[in-house]
Amino acid sequence: MSAREEPEDVPGAAFGEDAPVDLEAEFQDSRVQEVLDKLDRELIGLLPVKTRIREIAALLLVDRLRKRFALTAGTPTLHMSFTGNPGTGKTTVALRMAEILHRLGYVREGHLIAVTRDDLVGQYIGHTAPKTREVIKKAMGGVLFIDEAYYLYKPENERDYGQESIEILLQVMENNRDDLVVILAGYKDKMERFFLSNPGMRSRIAHHVDFPDYSPAELMAIGKLMLAEQNYRFSPEGERAFAEYIPLRMKLGHFANARSIRNALDRARLRQANRLFALKPKRLTKRDLMTLEAEDVTASRVFREGRADADEIPAG
Secondary structure, rough: OOOOOOOOOOOOOOOOOOOOOOOHHHHHHHHHHHHHHHHHOOOOHHHHHHHHHHHHHHHHHHHHHHHHHOOOOOOOOOEEEEEOOOOOOOOHHHHHHHHHHHOOOOOOOEEEEEHHHHHHHOOOOHHHHHHHHHHHHHOOEEEEEEEEEHHHOOOOOOOOOHHHHHHHHHHHHHOOOOOOEEEEEEEHHHHHHHHHHHHOOOOOOOEEEEEEOOOOHHHHHHHHHHHHHHHEEEHHHHHHHHHHHHHHHHHHOOOHHHHHHHHHHHHHHHHHHHHOOOOOOOOOOOOHHEEEHHHHHOOOOOHHOOOOOOOOOOOO
């Protein structure tokens, strides 16, 4: 029996036409709100994304209730596309989506398998199919998250084996959609070109979710949350310096939203450690160990030379 089928002998599996059900009670029993609350705590902003996730959860809950009245409409297609720049929370949302699908009974286990092209495509003839099928086997009963999915398709290379992986995925997405949800992710423009070149893949995607870039204020809130999780904080002057840093960094190349903020804070912590080590005498309080000062931020090359810190890794 698939994860989405309800046994006929379960009490309440079929109701009379006028028998009421309490939608709010069903929602509470599903514990989906716990996952939505967790998502709110984990990710600053992203209101359009969170709204869309709630809408999908509502659709699935109503679909589950319809089954109790024998109002079957076929298995809903749940494969998704997440588009947006790096560091906008796509993987985190996919992880929470897997939890929601599990709690509503649409996948058996609710785990997430995150992969890229290298995990799916082989280097020689006969290598791709077993690699792809092994990944799919691990993902069954949960969610398969394919980041930068457009790299599966390389038409300029006639000896590339990505198309073989795509064909296997297409078959599984159609035939096993009651036991596997696939989420494709990447830059919006590249994903659009990928779907134009692979109409079969587009036809299997039911939900397209676009992840916007964060605003400077949201990035500041994200930075402070990251610091708090590691028992750090800004001094008032340090916070003002970081607020100045953020828009400067956003104008530079390879900005990766929350990922770049995390890198910047790692550099600031490094500078703080060196600043504290240079103190004489080296008698430190808990406050000293926790606090990032303005100089820990303004020493960045973003201020001195108008370009990114040496540790900023180009993304995408």
